[in-house]
Each structure stands twice: as structure tokens, then as C-alpha cells.
Amino acid sequence: MRLASIKASLRGPSALPLRPASQVMDLERLGAMHQSRLSFMRTLLRRIMLERWQIDTPRFELCDQGYGTVIYEINTHQGLFSFVIFSDYLSAEERNDRVIASKWDLTMALVEGRVEEPYLEFLRQNVPLQEAGRVDSRVFVLSRANRSARNFDYVVDQLAQGKQPDVNRIVKVGYLYRTTAVYGSGKLGMADWDKVSSRYPDFARPFAAEMFACLMLRSFSLLQVEHIARQRNPEQFTAMHPDIKRYFGIGNSTGLGMAPYLINHPMLINRWVEMRELALGLVRSLGHINDEVRRRFEQLLARCARHMEETHTEDEWQTENNQRVIKDIAVLREQAGELLTDWNHLLAWSEQHCSLQGQELLVSVMLELYPQLVDGLEEYYCAEEFLDLDPLMPLQQLKEVIEQRYDWALNIDFSKQGARDIFWYRSEEKMEPRLGQCELDSGREKQMALGVGYAVYKCYGQLCQYIKEHPEHTTARFMVARPKLRGIVRRIQSMNRCVYGDIQANLLARDILPMHLLRCKLSFFGVSKFDPRSRLWVRNTMFQGAPLLEDIGKSYNDDWFMPLAPTQGGND
Numbered sequence: 001m002r003l004a005s006i007k008a009s010l011r012g013p014s015a016l017p018l019r020p021a022s023q024v025m026d027l028e029r030l031g032a033m034h035q036s037r038l039s040f041m042r043t044l045l046r047r048i049m050l051e052r053w054q055i056d057t058p059r060f061e062l063c064d065q066g067y068g069t070v071i072y073e074i075n076t077h078q079g080l081f082s083f084v085i086f087s088d089y090l091s092a093e094e095r096n097d098r099v100i101a102s103k104w105d106l107t108m109a110l111v112e113g114r115v116e117e118p119y120l121e122f123l124r125q126n127v128p129l130q131e132a133g134r135v136d137s138r139v140f141v142l143s144r145a146n147r148s149a150r151n152f153d154y155v156v157d158q159l160a161q162g163k164q165p166d167v168n169r170i171v172k173v174g175y176l177y178r179t180t181a182v183y184g185s186g187k188l189g190m191a192d193w194d195k196v197s198s199r200y201p202d203f204a205r206p207f208a209a210e211m212f213a214c215l216m217l218r219s220f221s222l223l224q225v226e227h228i229a230r231q232r233n234p235e236q237f238t239a240m241h242p243d244i245k246r247y248f249g250i251g252n253s254t255g256l257g258m259a260p261y262l263i264n265h266p267m268l269i270n271r272w273v274e275m276r277e278l279a280l281g282l283v284r285s286l287g288h289i290n291d292e293v294r295r296r297f298e299q300l301l302a303r304c305a306r307h308m309e310e311t312h313t314e315d316e317w318q319t320e321n322n323q324r325v326i327k328d329i330a331v332l333r334e335q336a337g338e339l340l341t342d343w344n345h346l347l348a349w350s351e352q353h354c355s356l357q358g359q360e361l362l363v364s365v366m367l368e369l370y371p372q373l374v375d376g377l378e379e380y381y382c383a384e385e386f387l388d389l390d391p392l393m394p395l396q397q398l399k400e401v402i403e404q405r406y407d408w409a410l411n412i413d414f415s416k417q418g419a420r421d422i423f424w425y426r427s428e429e430k431m432e433p434r435l436g437q438c439e440l441d442s443g444r445e446k447q448m449a450l451g452v453g454y455a456v457y458k459c460y461g462q463l464c465q466y467i468k469e470h471p472e473h474t475t476a477r478f479m480v481a482r483p484k485l486r487g488i489v490r491r492i493q494s495m496n497r498c499v500y501g502d503i504q505a506n507l508l509a510r511d512i513l514p515m516h517l518l519r520c521k522l523s524f525f526g527v528s529k530f531d532p533r534s535r536l537w538v539r540n541t542m543f544q545g546a547p548l549l550e551d552i553g554k555s556y557n558d559d560w561f562m563p564l565a566p567t568q569g570g571n572d
Contacts, residue, residue, distance in 0.1 A: 016281030027505035031516025039526030178251030249544030328358025
């Protein structure tokens with residue numbers, strides 16, 4: 001289905017039922033979203049499995065302890081790429097997940113073409129240094145990762161003794177490595193997004209290359225533990241059971257560095273949200289409900305409940321959220337069990353009786369039921385990130401646009417205590433986003449322009465005053481008189497062409513919860529098992545339950561939504 005025909009269905013008497021921006025773009029609701037069929041990990045795996053990418057290891061040079069160099073070669077329908085891994089010894093004292101770290105267990109690069117010896121030496125001199133090094137435009141992605149202190153040595157010991165890892169232990173930490181950064185899009189000399197998206201269609205979707213790097217890290221982690229265990233005790237060694245392998249994902253630590261992206265790329269975020277809401281609209285309008293759909297719906301809700309029960313976190317807030325979602329699932333199952341005949345009715349019922357996370361989980365489950373309606377929308381995740389100024393727009397029209405599209409910003413009392421207590425800035429050492437308190441911290445003059453709501457509020461005030469004196473003027477005249485407002489006016493006019501647009505929240509407020517921003521973006525990535533470590537950063541799991549590289553070429557039904565731990569009896 002073409003995007004133009006889908007968007008045409010937004011208008012007319014038979015328009016798709018889309019949720020309003022005032023509901024969808026609320027920050028707390030965005031922070032309640034879950035993974036779905038349209039999440040980037042899912043769409044990437046569908047492409048790999050359906051196109052049957054060929055992934056080999058032409059270079060495997062690891063010592064008995066697992067240190068050394070490994071090169072994967074990836075042959076797709078449209079190109080040849082290499083994934084280069086450097087595994088180095090790291091003492092427990094040096095292991096640090098924070099961005100200030102300078103050494104890691106693994107460093108990696110996704111590279112265009114085949115890596116020959118001279119280029120490998122260039123990578124070896126720079127990739128382990130990460131930000132302190134410098135790569136070239138053959139590199140798409142640069143990343144690093146640390147071993148899980150709770151799992152890595154344990155799994156090696158079990159396999160070396162001829163035993164399988166205890167699934168109950170893996171449930172608590174479902175990965176062997178945790179990545180602490182995945183860089184792309186032109187950083188540190190790498191290929192920028194324009195080059196990747198125009199020359200390499202395999203990775204032309206947002207964050208496809210970054211997600212692929214994490215997938216390859218997961219594959220290497222499984223390969224490495226088996227290699228070390230085999231070298232340690234070749235006579236007793238046993239390979240890991242495939243079901244347990246699939247249950248291992250990759251850990252991820254995400255902090256404030258991800259948050260500004262949602263604000264600085266409004267056209268792209270609008271597109272991501274729009275595609276998800278279009279998918280929901282298609283399901284609500286065209287999703288036929290029969291006995292098979294009812295059976296599958298019940299199965300998915302039961303799976304989601306068990307997945308939540310298997311999610312471990314020490315954070316009280318997240319624990320309460322997870323418990324509430326489990327209760328939401330129970331009442332949804334009861335409500336649907338009476339007689340599920342209409343998705344609109346159930347969705348409306350959930351908005352009255354379930355938490356935001358329960359409501360958004362229902363959306364993800366609904367999308368899971370109808371791949372034939374949903375999957376094609378993944379082709380439209382890209383968007384031109386261009387904010388254009390319309391100088392001929394009459395000021396009265398600009399005023400109406402603000403009143404209609406940004407009523408949420410005008411309704412915020414910015415004079416209220418705590419409404420402007422926070423400012424966002426980049427640290428001088430690592431250029432990573434940080435939060436400052438206006439009363440305690442200096443550097444407010446260098447703050448990042450993330451307070452969109454407040455900027456719109458100030459612009460509206462000056463615009464109203466200007467219109468009183470010059471009601472007949474256009475935007476061009478207003479820009480000459482108020483040049484500092486050019487950026488926010490450009491944004492207002494451009495976002496008026498979007499269905500959804502800006503996140504509706506005051507990001508300068510004292511009580512702002514950046515976790516909602518992080519979780520929103522991570523849900524589009526497709527992560528699970530959220531484990532907040534503070535209000536500013538969260539651990540999570542990627543690719544848990546996903547197929548293995550050795551599954552490529554086999555029948556693929558794309559059914560790893562909300563993965564569950566394998567039964568212990570299946571480990572024998």
C-alpha cells in the first residue's frame with residue numbers, strides 16, 4: 001500500500017480513526033509505549049530473514065581466553081559489509097558502563113566492503129579508542145560493550161562442565177554483554193546519514209545499521225562464551241541449547257544522550273508516530289475479528305503478562321508500573337473474553353479502565369495480530385528533516401496556527417514556581433547532554449534549545465503585541481522586526497504540516513521525567529525489560545528472543561514479540 005493512498009484515507013467520510021495529537025503526543029503516554037511489529041529491531045530481522053543474508057566469519061582469531069580479533073562478512077542482495085570486533089582484556093577495576101570510560105571488553109565497527117590487512121590495522125589503531133580515535137567514511141557504526149558480571153563467567157563455567165545455564169538465573173539478566181554506546185550518522189569521521197541512506201539500501205531505514213551492530217554483538221557474545229568454554233574443557237564442553245541462545249539478548253545502558261534527538265528531529269519523530277497510528281487506524285477499520293484472532297489475542301495477552309512477570313528491576317516506580325500492567329492485562333482478558341467483536345470498543349474501554357502502559361500495550365498487541373495490514377508501513381519511516389519558513393503567511397494565520405497546534409504550550413503557566421528550573425546542556429568533556437538546575441548551576445547561557453513549549457509561549461506573546469500595531473503584516477515583516485524568533489517560527493510553520501508534531505511537555509520544568517523521552521525512543525528501537533537506574537538513565541535488553549544467525553535460511557514466522565524464558569526441561 002502506498003503512503004499517499006494511506007494518507008488519503010485520513011480525509012473524507014470513511015477516514016481512518018486516528019487518535020488526536022493531544023492524546024498521542026503527551027509525554028507520559030509516549031513514555032508508556034512498548035515494542036511492536038514496527039519497531040526497528042523487528043523490521044531489521046524481517047529483512048535479514050526474508051532476504052536470507054549470508055553472514056560468515058572469514059577471520060576468527062581468539063585466544064583461549066577469548067581475546068583477539070573477529071571479522072564477520074555480510075553478503076546482502078545489495079552489498080558486502082564487514083563487522084570487525086576487537087576483544088581485549090579488561091580488569092574488573094577498569095570496567096565502567098559510564099560514558100566517561102576509556103576502556104571496554106569489546107569495541108566494534110560496521111564497515112563497508114571487505115576488510116583487508118592494511119585497513120584492519122587502521123581500525124585496530126582507532127576503534128578501541130572510540131571517541132579518542134578517528135575513523136573514515138567506510139565505517140557506518142562504532143560501538144563498545146562490557147561483559148555482564150553476573151552472567152558471562154557463569155555461562156562459560158556451565159558449558160565447560162557440560163551443563164546448560166540455569167534459565168531462572170538468565171531471566172534476571174538476559175544478556176552476556178551490555179553495550180554502552182552505539183555511534184553512527186557521521187560522528188568521529190563515520191559515514192553520515194545522507195551517504196548511508198542514498199548508497200546502501202540495506203541500511204537506509206532509521207537506525208538500521210546501529211541495530212544491526214547490536215545484533216552482531218549478540219551473535220559474537222554467544223560465539224565467544226562457547227569458544228572459551230570449549231578451550232577450557234574440550235572433553236566435557238557442551239554447546240548451548242538453541243532455545244537458551246535465543247533467549248539471550250544484548251544489554252543496553254541508555255542515558256540523557258538519547259533524549260534531545262526526539263526534540264531536534266521533530267519531522268522524523270512525527271513520521272514514526274504517524275506510521276504507528278496509521279497502523280492502529282488500519283487495524284481498527286479493517287482488522288476482521290474471527291475465532292482465530294480471538295484465540296491469538298488471548299495467547300498474546302497471556303504472553304505479555306508472563307513477560308512482565310519475568311521482568312526484574314530494583315526500581316520501585318518501574319516495579320509498580322509492571323504490576324499495574326499485569327493487572328491491566330487481566331482485566332483486558334476478562335473484557336475481551338465476554339465477546340470481542342470491535343477493536344474500537346475495547347480500545348475506548350481500556351482508556352477508561354487501564355493505565356497508560358496498559359493502553360499502549362494493547363495497541364502493540366493489536367498491531368501484532370495483523371501483519372498484512374501493518375508491516376508495509378515500515379517502508380515509510382524516513383522523513384526529510386527540513387524546517388521551512390513561509391514568509392508570506394499572514395500574521396493572523398500564524399497566530400491561529402499557534403492557538404490550534406500549540407494550545408498545550410499556551411496553557412502552561414511558565415511563571416509558576418518550578419516551571420523553568422531546568423536547563424539542558426552538553427558536557428565539555430564528552431559532549432553528552434546533561435541537566436542543570438538554574439538556581440544551582442552555571443552555564444545557562446549555553447543551554448540547548450529544547451524548551452519548545454516555552455519558546456512558542458514567548459513567541460506568541462511577542463506576536464500578539466506586534467499584531468496590535470501591524471495587523472496586516474506578513475511573517476516576513478515580523479521576522480525582520482524579531483529575527484531571534486526565526487527558528488521557532490520556522491518550526492511552528494513546518495510542524496503545522498504534520499499530523500502529530502511536537503512532544504507536548506514542558507522540558508524545563510523541575511519535575512520533568514527524562515525517562516519518558518528515553519523509553520519513547522527505545523520503544524521504537526524495540527527494546528524490552530526496562531530497568532531504570534535513576535530518573536536519568538535506564539538499562540534494557542535488545543534482541544531477546546530474536547532468531548540466531550544460524551536460523552537464517554529456515555522458515556521464519558516473526559513471532560518473538562514479548563519473548564518468554566524457555567522451559568528448563570527443554571535444556572536437556
